[in-house]
Amino acid sequence: MPAPTPFLAVTDLRSRTLSAAELVAVLPRAELDVDAAAVAVRPVVEDVAARGAAAVLDASERFDGIRPEHLRVPQEELQRALDELDPEIRAALEESAARVRAVDTAQSRPEETVQVVPGGTVTQRWVPVRRVGLYVPGGRAVLPSSVVMNVVPAQVAGVEQIVLASPPQKEFGGLPHPTILAACALLGVTEVLAAGGAQAIALLAHGAEDLGDGAALEGVDLVTGPGNVYVVAAKRLVRGTVGIDAEAGPTEIAILADxxxxxxxxxxxxxxxxEHDPMAASVLVTDSPELAEAVEAQLVAQVPQALHRERIDEALRGPQSGVVLVDDLERGLAVVDAYGAEHLEIQTADAAGIAARVTNAGAVFVGPHSPVSLGDYAAGSNHVLPTGGTSRFTGGLGVQTFLRGIHVVHYDRDALAGARSAATTLARAEGLPAHGDAIDLRFPG
Structure with missing residues (x-):
C-alpha cells in the first residue's frame, strides 16, 4: 500500500536566500476573494440601506432560513438567557472579562500635554467613539468569547452606546444563540440585534427607521468583529459611511520551533x-527536520481523536497550511515576519528573546505554556486580530480601537510670534499666502 499523504506539505527554504516579498509569494496562505464576495453582497447592502428592517428580514429568511419575530432582541429574552446560563460557563465568562478588562484598563491612554514653547502647548485628547456596532458570528461555533473581546475594550474606552448583532438561529426561534445573549446580558449590553451576515453589517451602518417594534435603530459610527468572507465584504462596502476595525480572513497560526x-x-x-474552519491556516516554521517528522507523527495520532476531525483534516491538508524548513532560527524569524501571522507561537530556546525581535504578528505567544487557545479565552489579550499578513500595518482589537486622538492647540500671543516666521515662510513656499496673512494680521504694524 502507498504511504498515507502527510497532513502538512513541506516547503524547503534551506540554502535559499529570498527577500521578504519573495517569501510572501512562496509561503502557505489562505486565499480570500473579498472582491468577488463584495459583488455578491452589494445588492444586500444596498437593499438594507434603502428598505431597512424589511430587507434584513428578507435576507435572514433567505440566508439563515428563519424570519425573526424580533430584530431587536427583547430585554426579557436577554435576562432569561442569563438566568438559564450554566453557572460554570458564567464563571468562565466573568473570569475572561475580568482579565481582558484588567489589560485594557492598564493600556488606556491618558491625556498628554506637551509644552512646545513657553505659552504654546499641544494636548492629545483621547475621545471614545460615541456609538459602535459589534458583530459576533454564529456559524460553525458559538462564540461568547467574541462578545467579551468586543464589548470589554469598548466599555473601558468609554463608548457611550453599544449595539451587538449576531445571526438568528432556527433552533432558538429566530433569536441569537442563548449563550451569546447571556454574555451580552452579563456585560450589560442591552441593544442586541438578531441579524447576521452582510445584512447585519449594513443594518449597523445605515440604521433603520423602524425595526418592527415601533422604534428606530440609529446607525453606528464604527463596526468591529470577525465574520466570514461575506461579512468582510460588507464591511468593505460600508467603510467610509462608518469606520471598521479590519477585514479579517480565515484564522492563522504560525509556530516557530526548534x-x-x-x-x-x-x-x-x-x-x-x-478546528475553526477548513480554510484555517496552520504553519510550522522550523530548522529541525526531525521536529517536523515528529509533529507529523503527532498529527497522525491526535487528529483522529478530535471532535471536528474532518474539518481539521481539510484545513491541515489545504494549501494554506504546511511546514517551512529553514537553515536556522535567524532565517526562521525572517520567515515568520514575512508571513505576519494572526497568531505566532515561539517554541524555541530563548523564546522571550526571539519574541522581542518579532515585528509582524497579531499576537505573540511565548514559550511552551502560552498556547494560542489561552489567548482565545483567558490570557487577558484580545483574540480579534489581523489576518492575511495585515499585521505588517495594523494591530488587534483593543481599547485603542474605540478611541480617537484629537490635538488641542493653545498658543498665546508671544508663542505665536515665535512661530510666525517659520509658518509664514512655509505658507509662501507652498503658494498659500493667505495662510501667512492670517498670522501676520495679528501683529499690526
Missing part, C-alpha cells in the same frame, strides 16, 4: 486553529 520543542504541544496547537 529541535527542543515538544512535538505533541506543537501538533495540538496547530490542530486547535485548524
Amino acid at each position: 529541535a527542543d520543542a515538544d512535538p505533541g504541544f506543537v501538533a495540538a496547537d496547530l490542530i486547535s486553529q485548524a
